Amino acid sequence: xxDTKYIFVVGGVxxxxxxxxxxxxxxxxxxxxxxxxxAIKVDPYxxxxxxxxxxxxxxxxxxxxxxxECDMDMGNYERFLERDFDEGNYMTTxxxxxxxxxxxxxxxxxxxxxxxxxxxxxxxxxxxxxxxxKDDADFVITEIGGTLGEYQNVLFLEAxxxxxxxxxxxxxxxxxxxxxxxTKGGGELKTKPTQHAVRDMNYTGLHPDFIxxxxxxxxxxxxxxxxxxxxxxxxxxxxxxxxxxSIYDIPVNFEKYGLTDQILKKFGMDSGSKDLEDWKEFAxxxxxxxxxxVIGIVGKYFASGDFVLSDSYVSVIExxxxxxxxxxxxxxxxxxxxxxxxxxxxxxxxKKINKCDGVIVPGGFGSRGIEGxxxxxxxxxxxxxxxxxxxxxxxxxxxxxxxxxxxxxxAHTTEINLDTDYPVVDLMPEQSEVMKEGKYxxxxxxxxxxAVLRPGTIAYKAYKExxxxxxxxxxxxxxxxxxxxxxxxxxxEVNPKYIDDFEEKGLIFSGVSPDRKLMEVAxxxxxxxxxxxxxxxxxxxxxxPLNPHPLFLKFIKSAVVE
Numbered sequence: 325x326x327d328t329k330y331i332f333v334v335g336g337v338x339x340x341x342x343x344x345x346x347x348x349x350x351x352x353x354x355x356x357x358x359x360x361x362x363a364i365k366v367d368p369y370x371x372x373x374x375x376x377x378x379x380x381x382x383x384x385x386x387x388x389x390x391x392x393e394c395d396m397d398m399g400n401y402e403r404f405l406e407r408d409f410d411e412g413n414y415m416t417t418x419x420x421x422x423x424x425x426x427x428x429x430x431x432x433x434x435x436x437x438x439x440x441x442x443x444x445x446x447x448x449x450x451x452x453x454x455x456x457x458k459d460d461a462d463f464v465i466t467e468i469g470g471t472l473g474e475y476q477n478v479l480f481l482e483a484x485x486x487x488x489x490x491x492x493x494x495x496x497x498x499x500x501x502x503x504x505x506x507t508k509g510g511g512e513l514k515t516k517p518t519q520h521a522v523r524d525m526n527y528t529g530l531h532p533d534f535i536x537x538x539x540x541x542x543x544x545x546x547x548x549x550x551x552x553x554x555x556x557x558x559x560x561x562x563x564x565x566x567x568x569x570s571i572y573d574i575p576v577n578f579e580k581y582g583l584t585d586q587i588l589k590k591f592g593m594d595s596g597s598k599d600l601e602d603w604k605e606f607a608x609x610x611x612x613x614x615x616x617x618v619i620g621i622v623g624k625y626f627a628s629g630d631f632v633l634s635d636s637y638v639s640v641i642e643x644x645x646x647x648x649x650x651x652x653x654x655x656x657x658x659x660x661x662x663x664x665x666x667x668x669x670x671x672x673x674x675k676k677i678n679k680c681d682g683v684i685v686p687g688g689f690g691s692r693g694i695e696g697x698x699x700x701x702x703x704x705x706x707x708x709x710x711x712x713x714x715x716x717x718x719x720x721x722x723x724x725x726x727x728x729x730x731x732x733x734x735a736h737t738t739e740i741n742l743d744t745d746y747p748v749v750d751l752m753p754e755q756s757e758v759m760k761e762g763k764y765x766x767x768x769x770x771x772x773x774x775a776v777l778r779p780g781t782i783a784y785k786a787y788k789e790x791x792x793x794x795x796x797x798x799x800x801x802x803x804x805x806x807x808x809x810x811x812x813x814x815x816x817e818v819n820p821k822y823i824d825d826f827e828e829k830g831l832i833f834s835g836v837s838p839d840r841k842l843m844e845v846a847x848x849x850x851x852x853x854x855x856x857x858x859x860x861x862x863x864x865x866x867x868x869p870l871n872p873h874p875l876f877l878k879f880i881k882s883a884v885v886e
């Protein structure tokens with residue numbers, strides 16, 4: 325049995341300090357030394373998963389291959405580690421309690437009294453160990469959400485204490501802590517909040533083995549010595565983590581500061597051979613790219629005023645970066661609020677699209693801002709602006725096409741208008757029956773599903789160029805058709821009743837489910853438009869820094885040509 329090592333990452337002083345990126349970066353560094361790495365995200369809320377949470381409150385809901393709806397940090401883990409995870413790599417307070425309660429109801433505790441302690445921490449430890457076994461991991465990195473000193477994460481900290489008590493040589497803890505910069509009096513990074521955060525950690529029976537010092541600037545030797553002395557850790561275990569232009573610089577910085585060597589030394593392990601060159605090359609492209617590429621994202625999950633909650637679209641943003649950097653372009657995101665393109669002033673606002681090299685309408689739900697998105701799609705189609713629609717973006721692309729090309733006045737999705745004469749996007753019959761009973765669970769298509777691509781189409785060429793086709797003998801494909809697997813998160817589908825109408829008017833369904841019942845990719849031919857493509861799935865969930873998603877890459881290339 326593999327001697328798995330466990331690294332726990334906790335946060336001090338304040339939230340949003342960068343625990344997820346720190347965890348991802350540590351994982352990348354250990355992978356670069358030849359180790360197998362698994363990662364787990366712990367969210368200390370009572371929700372069983374992230375699926376019901378509003379993106380403006382919690383950020384993007386990331387979806388795994390098995391359909392697990394989870395925190396966006398899982399996306400960072402997959403992107404940095406270039407591997408897929410499943411429900412075994414994600415847990416919440418709610419999911420842990422639910423598993424313990426279900427176990428108790430099934431008499432699996434043999435009639436014993438079930439306590440919050442030790443049974444909840446034991447369930448947490450069990451899941452962490454199972455993830456390591458499942459992923460055949462040398463290291464399991466577990467990020468504990470929240471901040472030290474809160475009640476919400478105390479049971480997860482207790483699980484660390486219990487695991488470390490039984491396996492003292494196999495567990496280390498890292499605290500990512502914020503150092504504020506005092507501007508008056510000559511300017512100084514203040515270590516006192518970090519000292520207090522360590523005390524909060526000590527109250528739980530734990531002590532950090534490493535402190536990752538987040539600050540606006542690199543910390544000096546004096547501050548390292550101060551943290552080392554007051555927090556009782558080795559000076560070499562105080563790792564500077566200054567602000568950077570790109571998150572992809574962070575593994576490079578950690579390596580420069582010797583973090584990987586110190587982790588392996590702490591575990592008494594051989595340092596392995598370093599192989600971070602491909603990552604360094606990618607990270608360097610951000611700094612070398614001079615030509616800007618303006619990409620408009622049309623959304624509604626924005627906060628008030630000029631503030632944009634970009635976490636609502638983090639996977640889309642990163643997928644744009646992956647593709648743009650590969651083309652040696654610096655992407656500039658133009659945030660386009662969908663509601664600005666509605667009403668009397670819409671024509672003036674639509675001219676903003678002209679300064680974009682390409683436009684994306686990402687996923688979403690609900691009616692707010694929907695007509696604005698449809699107006700943007702129409703403008704992009706009529707003015708040859710490269711357009712990529714994602715999930716809801718594809719559904720609205722079909723609504724726009726039905727209204728303005730097919731002549732179906734008032735065409736809509738039944739998610740918004742149940743009484744439309746032309747329900748071009750609708751629930752499938754089996755979903756309708758369930759929802760008539762007021763049951764919304766199990767009505768979404770979640771996770772990875774197969775799709776068949778038609779030869780000669782833009783989508784087919786995009787996947788073929790980067791060899792993203794999947795070999796699967798389960799499906800009997802016609803001719804040169806090829807198979808892909810992509811992740812979904814939606815309820816509504818293209819209404820089969822209107823497929824012939826769309827195709828007669830020039831729209832191509834270049835990707836369909838193997839049984840031909842569900843439309844997965846829609847596009848206009850290359851001689852009709854430079855790039856007018858939309859997918860029912862979420863390609864952004866599968867894009868990696870060193871392996872950009874084919875549809876984003878093709879989209880960016882078309883934007884460059886423009």
